Amino acid sequence: MAQPLITTEDFMKFREFFYRKTGIYFDESKRYFVDKRLAERVRESGSENFRTYFTMLRFQASGEELQQLVNDMTVNETYFFRESYQFDCLVNSMLEEVAAQKKPGDTIRIWSIPSSSGEEPYSIAIFLLELWPKIEQFDVEILASDIDTSILDSAKQGIYSMRSLQYLPKTYLDRYFEPYSNQRYQIIEDLRQSIEFSRVNLNDRNDTRRFSNIDIIFCRNLLIYFDDISRKDAADTFYDSLNHGGFICLGHSESMSRISPLFTVRKFPDAIVYQKPRFG
16 A cells, blocks of 8 residues: 655645644654654544545544654653763752752652653652752652653553663662563662653643742753744743742753753753752
8 A cells, every 4th residue: 555645735734733732843854754654644543645634633622643643753762861960960969959948848849851751750760869868858759741641651661671771770770670571670669659740742831830849850852853932932931830049951962041041051060050040
């Protein structure tokens, strides 16, 4: 059976629609990737062609097909302790400043978005347990969000191959994971229960409004998929979500300085991060 044809006009219509829904913008270099996944969804949904599929996508009341397409279009490859210098900065510097503004027993909220299949929020939890001596003094909440519902299900199950675990010290592997099957490991239940996973579209303020009083945000390697307008909207969302003095960590190729003037640059021994001014 021949693949459904996605014309340039189809691609441009879809690109505008997907951008408005998610803030993710596909340039021409992603054309092959987008066409391939659209063609798959046209076939699997039983649509006659792209036109009928696109009509269904826009007007389906449940939004199920749009969510399936989002799941297919987003990339979710990561691993434990990725760019770990920021986790060192978390336990050595950022948390010390946050804790200094709180009383013992207060809540510290850390938000990981996109959480992908859970490697980042679980890495944060392990770093806190192993390397932050004040962990017992505060009520630490780790929130983990992603727009992809299937990857959130994987994150909640917490089952990983050795590819995801290759940079995890063996002592941590032995302490926090249990053998599962086929050379895979499952993170222990206590850690699985300690993370609050939820679906969030960063482009939808109805989704993000509930995230407030956040002390530290990890948003790494997401904004590179946004255009300038969506990046600025995301920065505004993070600004509103953070407590004054709160921090945000971006990926190594991203810079908040080029996105928004709302944050100040903080250079710590382990990493450069961005901070919402303590007063203002």
